[in-house]
Amino acid sequence: MSKGRILVVDDEDIVRTSCSRTLVPEGYEVTLVKNGFDGLALLEQGPIDLVLTDLKMPEIDGIEILRRVKEKWPQVEVIIITGYQTVDTAVKAIKLGAFDYLEKPFTPDGLIASVAKAFAHKKTA
Amino acid sequence: MDMLVKKSLHSLTGKLLLTIGTLMIVGSTIFWYFLFRHQEKELLENSVKYAYSFVDYIKKSTHYGMITAQSVLIQQTIEAIGSSEGVLSVRIFDCTGKIAYSSKSDEAGVRMKKDSPSCVRCHGTGLSPSDKPVVSFIRNSENKRVLNIMHPIYNERACYTASCHFHSRDQKMLGLVEANVSLAHLDKSIQQQGIAITMYILIFLFVISIALCTILWNLVSTPVSLLKQGMERVAGGDLDYTLDIRTKDEMGDLARAFNAMTSDLKKTKVELVEWGNTLEKKVQEKTQAIHMAQAQLIHSEKLASLGRMAAGVAHEINSPLTGIVTFGHLLLKRFPPGTQEREDVEVIIEQANRCSNIIKGLLGFARASAAEKAPTNVNDVLDRSLNIVRNKADFFNIKLITEFDESLHRVKADASQLQQVFTNMIINAADAVEGKGTITVISKNITDEGQPVAEIEFRDTGTGISPENIEKIFEPFFTTKPVGKGTGLGLAVSHGIIQDHGGKLLVNSKMGEGTSFFVQLPAYREEV
Ligand SMILES: Nc1ncnc2c1ncn2[C@@H]1O[C@H](COP(=O)(O)OP(=O)(O)OP(=O)(O)O)[C@@H](O)[C@H]1O
Ligand SMILES: [Mg+2]
Numbered sequence: 001m002s003k004g005r006i007l008v009v010d011d012e013d014i015v016r017t018s019c020s021r022t023l024v025p026e027g028y029e030v031t032l033v034k035n036g037f038d039g040l041a042l043l044e045q046g047p048i049d050l051v052l053t054d055l056k057m058p059e060i061d062g063i064e065i066l067r068r069v070k071e072k073w074p075q076v077e078v079i080i081i082t083g084y085q086t087v088d089t090a091v092k093a094i095k096l097g098a099f100d101y102l103e104k105p106f107t108p109d110g111l112i113a114s115v116a117k118a119f120a121h122k123k124t125a
Numbered sequence: 126m127d128m129l130v131k132k133s134l135h136s137l138t139g140k141l142l143l144t145i146g147t148l149m150i151v152g153s154t155i156f157w158y159f160l161f162r163h164q165e166k167e168l169l170e171n172s173v174k175y176a177y178s179f180v181d182y183i184k185k186s187t188h189y190g191m192i193t194a195q196s197v198l199i200q201q202t203i204e205a206i207g208s209s210e211g212v213l214s215v216r217i218f219d220c221t222g223k224i225a226y227s228s229k230s231d232e233a234g235v236r237m238k239k240d241s242p243s244c245v246r247c248h249g250t251g252l253s254p255s256d257k258p259v260v261s262f263i264r265n266s267e268n269k270r271v272l273n274i275m276h277p278i279y280n281e282r283a284c285y286t287a288s289c290h291f292h293s294r295d296q297k298m299l300g301l302v303e304a305n306v307s308l309a310h311l312d313k314s315i316q317q318q319g320i321a322i323t324m325y326i327l328i329f330l331f332v333i334s335i336a337l338c339t340i341l342w343n344l345v346s347t348p349v350s351l352l353k354q355g356m357e358r359v360a361g362g363d364l365d366y367t368l369d370i371r372t373k374d375e376m377g378d379l380a381r382a383f384n385a386m387t388s389d390l391k392k393t394k395v396e397l398v399e400w401g402n403t404l405e406k407k408v409q410e411k412t413q414a415i416h417m418a419q420a421q422l423i424h425s426e427k428l429a430s431l432g433r434m435a436a437g438v439a440h441e442i443n444s445p446l447t448g449i450v451t452f453g454h455l456l457l458k459r460f461p462p463g464t465q466e467r468e469d470v471e472v473i474i475e476q477a478n479r480c481s482n483i484i485k486g487l488l489g490f491a492r493a494s495a496a497e498k499a500p501t502n503v504n505d506v507l508d509r510s511l512n513i514v515r516n517k518a519d520f521f522n523i524k525l526i527t528e529f530d531e532s533l534h535r536v537k538a539d540a541s542q543l544q545q546v547f548t549n550m551i552i553n554a555a556d557a558v559e560g561k562g563t564i565t566v567i568s569k570n571i572t573d574e575g576q577p578v579a580e581i582e583f584r585d586t587g588t589g590i591s592p593e594n595i596e597k598i599f600e601p602f603f604t605t606k607p608v609g610k611g612t613g614l615g616l617a618v619s620h621g622i623i624q625d626h627g628g629k630l631l632v633n634s635k636m637g638e639g640t641s642f643f644v645q646l647p648a649y650r651e652e653v
Contacts, residue, residue, distance in 0.1 A: 014448035022451055056440060083440035104443035105481050108454040 002029040004119055005047065009039040009065060010054040010081065015104070019052060022108040023115060036060025040068060048076055050118055052102075055082040055089060063092060070097045077118045081106070137349065138341045145337060146330075153326045160322055165315050172272055172311055173260050180258070180276040180302050182206075183215060187226075194289040200226050200233065213271060213305040216243075217278075220300050243303060246275055256298055262308070270308040277301050348376040355383060364391035431601075435487035442484055449477040479608070486614035498626070500649045501538045503579055504529045504568055510547035511566065514555070522561040530569045534579040534648030542622045549615040550583040550642050556606065557587025557640060570648075577648035578628075582641055589636040598632070 006028050008019045016032040023030050031048075033039045036059060042048070051069055055062035066078045077099045082089070090101055099118045102111065133139045183206055190199035199217070207215045207228020217226040222244060223236040237244055246259050258276040265271045278299045285294040292299055348370050358366040364387055370380035453474040460467035511527065514520055554564045565584040570577060590598060597603045599620045604613030616630075623630045627647050634640040 010444075012444040015444050018447050018451035021455055083443045105446035105450045105477065108451055111451075 003027040004049040005029045005031070006050045006052060006115065007039060007042060007048045008032050008052045009034075009036060009057070009062075010052075011035060011057045012054070015054065015081065018108075019111065022111050026112055026115075028115070036065050039065060043069065043073065043076070048073075049122065050115065051076060051078045052081060052115075053078065055080055055093075063089070063096065066093065066096050066098055075122075077122055079114055079118060136346065138338070138346045141341055141345070142334070142338060146334060149330060149333060153330060157322055157326055161319050164318055168311055168315060169262075172306070172308065176260060176272050176274045176304065176306055177258070177276075179212075179306065180274055180304055183217075183302050183304065184276075184278065187217070192283055192287050194287065194291060196226070200230065203228050204230060211307050211310060213265070213307050214303075215305075216303045218301045218303065220296070220298060225300065243273075243275070246273070265305075265307075270312055272306045272308050274304050274306075275301050276303075344374070344376065348372075348380065352376075352379065352383065355387075359387055359390070364388075364394060431487070435484070439484045439488055442480065446477050446481055446484075450474060450481075453477065483612050483614075486612040486618070497539050498537045499540070500535045501540050501543065502533075502535055503538075503543065503581060503646070504531070504533055506538075506540050506543045507547055507566060507568065507581065510544050510551060513548060514551050519555055519560065523555055523558060524563040526563060526565040528565065528567040532570070533568050534570055534577055536579050536626070536628075536646040537649040538626050538646065539622075543626075546619040546622050546644065547581070547583075549619050550644070553615060553642075554583055554585035554587060554640070556611075557585050557589075559587065562586040571645070573629075573645060579646050579648055581644045581646075583644075584639065584641045586639045589638055589640055590632070590634040591636055595632060595634060599630075 003026070006019075006023060008016050008030060010016050010019075010032075011034055013034070016034065020030045020032055031042060033042060036057060039051070039053070040060070043051075051065065053062045053065045062080050062082075066080065069076050069078055074097075078097070079100045079102060080093050080098045081102045081104060083104050093101060099121065100114045102114055106114075134143065183203070186202050186206065187199045190196070190202060203215050203217065203226045206212065212228070215228040216224050216232065218237070219225045221236070222239065223234065224232050227233050239248065242263075246261055256277050258274065260272065260274050263271050263273050278301060280292060280294075280296045280299050284292045284299060285296070351368055351370060355366055355368045366387065367384045368380040370377055453470055456470045457467060457474070460470065507527070507529070511525065515525065551564065551566070558564065563586045565582070567582040567584065569580055569582075571580045572578065594603075594605065599616050600613075601617040602613040603617075604611035606613075620630050623644055623646070629643075629645040631643040631645065632640065633643070
């Protein structure tokens with residue numbers, strides 16, 4: 001029995017593998033996609049607990065994915081990963097309901113802690 | 126010499142003198158001519174009158190001899206008269222043309238031919254004689270003028286009643302008296318008078334010309350040449366020159382007008398020069414301002430492009446860094462503590478973190494180029510910055526003193542950027558005091574070049590900055606801190622931000638005693 005299902009959306013291969021290599025040993029079920037279309041398609045198919053998404057991507061960016069997820073599946077938590085943070089996008093993301101904000105490069109411990117907090121939050125909610 | 130004459134002829138005085146001189150010479154000549162003529166005529170008329178009376182005198186002196194028919198007496202009388210000075214000859218003709226008596230005794234009794242010059246004078250070419258006296262001027266053999274008078278002797282009662290009965294009663298003319306009187310004297314006096322008149326006129330002309338020359342010289346030539354000299358001086362740029370002609374005539378007026386013109390010219394020139402000077406100064410000021418604005422623009426432009434680049438780099442580099450960090454940690458778990466492999470992997474992770482820090486510093490530029498300015502209370506921003514650092518472990522042994530001016534000017538600023546600058550200053554100070562010492566933050570109002578300014582001072586009791594370093598501290602990537610600790614971007618970014626706010630970032634440091642950084646921001650003024 002897994003601790004939860006996590007969808008990672010990032011156009012960078014190394015970021016995706018970093019997430020899976022960090023989170024799978026922790027007992028999460030991790031699905032990796034490299035763009036927003038695939039991510040949203042997967043969300044349609046099956047239940048997902050947490051979405052980890054990069055902010056800056058071609059076509060559908062992190063903010064767009066966050067908005068769609070919060071529209072259709074409000075119970076799904078979203079953690080935004082960003083290359084560099086600006087006040088604008090941070091405020092926007094939090095307003096749109098993102099649970100947390102992770103700055104690259106993140107450490108495995110930082111990622112695990114943030115994900116754990118999200119699931120804990122989900123449970124109490 | 127030729128040139129001089131030509132020049133003086135062309136000068137105003139020369140022309141005037143020439144004209145007046147010519148007119149005077151012509152006038153005097155005419156005057157001279159008529160005067161001379163008149164004199165001569167008068168003298169001749171006088172001599173004619175004299176000739177008549179002379180003849181009358183001859184008649185009267187011989188009358189007695191005639192009546193009494195004493196021919197010897199008559200001859201003696203004629204000879205006596207003829208010997209007088211100036212009398213050339215005296216003759217008495219009878220009615221047949223015979224010389225009855227003559228001052229030259231040898232002529233008596235000679236009959237003149239009808240065509241002799243004496244006869245022709247009355248008889249002309251015909252034979253009927255004129256019974257009037259005839260006066261004529263002739264020239265004698267010495268080419269001297271001679272007055273010749275022929276006077277008829279009319280018959281009268283005493284003649285035909287005389288006892289000699291020589292003349293009958295019906296005779297009209299009894300004979301003639303001819304006298305030749307020399308005019309040499311008269312001619313001499315005419316000549317002398319002519320010379321005298323000529324002399325007078327010449328002297329008169331000379332005096333007049335001298336007087337005229339002097340007057341013209343003083344009235345025209347001198348002032349005109351002074352005026353010319355003045356004009357040359359003024360044209361040459363000497364505007365202090367004044368003409369010293371004080372006469373009340375037109376020349377004086379001209380000089381006064383000239384002086385007025387010169388002083389006007391001078392005034393205008395002075396104004397012009399002044400204007401030029403201030404213009405130059407203004408141009409300099411403007412040029413400087415433009416240069417500064419340009420430098421500022423270039424700086425902001427640099428900052429902005431550096432920011433854009435930093436953002437791009439951050440985005441690109443941070444993903445691989447994530448990989449390095451993550452896989453580093455995964456590896457770390459495989460090696461037990463104390464092994465060489467574990468230490469090596471730790472170095473990898475450490476260096477990856479260093480890269481990440483450099484990129485965060487670069488991102489400061491990206492943020493510096495996107496400011497959102499609003500009226501800001503600087504004291505509040507200082508409080509926030511101090512609160513962030515105060516809880517850090519590095520600050521446990523550092524004394525933080527604040528001296529805020531509660532009436533500090535508000536400034537138009539981007540609060541988050543200001544906070545970044547202030548945090549930077551405080552962390553730099555903390556690094557300088559090396560864990561223990563005092564950091565004092567002071568805010569106060571000052572005036573810079575007459576403008577109100579809010580100044581914030583960050584004073585520390587740290588190491589100070591060496592003179593050779595102080596020039597470089599604002600350069601990006603200049604740091605004296607150990608590798609991994611400082612990126613050398615803090616002051617570069619701060620400087621950029623403060624400049625973008627129209628302010629100044631100044632430093633004052635003494636090695637071994639400490640350093641003060643001053644942030645000066647122009648006070649915000651309500652737009653009216
Ligand atoms: N208060 C201070 N006292 C002494 N030296 C200072 C002080 N502030 C700055 N410096 C000197 O200026 C250099 C540049 O400072 P700057 O803030 O730009 O970079 P840094 O502090 O070295 O690195 P960073 O701020 O990017 O982490 C420092 O390395 C230090 O040598
Ligand atoms: Mg610094």
